[in-house]
Amino acid sequence: MVDTVRHEGPEGHTTLSGLTEAEAREFHRYFTASFLGFLALAIVAHGLTYAFAPWGVNM
DSSP: OOOOOOEEOTTSOEESSOOOHHHHHHHHHHHHHHHHHHHHHHHHHHHHHHHHSOTTTTO
């Protein structure tokens, strides 16, 4: 059986991740920023690919 790490916060709430609310918010901020950066890069890459080799044209 796997033991689950639980962190008890100041109000007595427990979390499965073991992070405090402040740590979870900080992680979420970095995760969201990284995801949006990756998404922007993917959109630019797809746009450039379509500009130089359009798919679905003359099919």
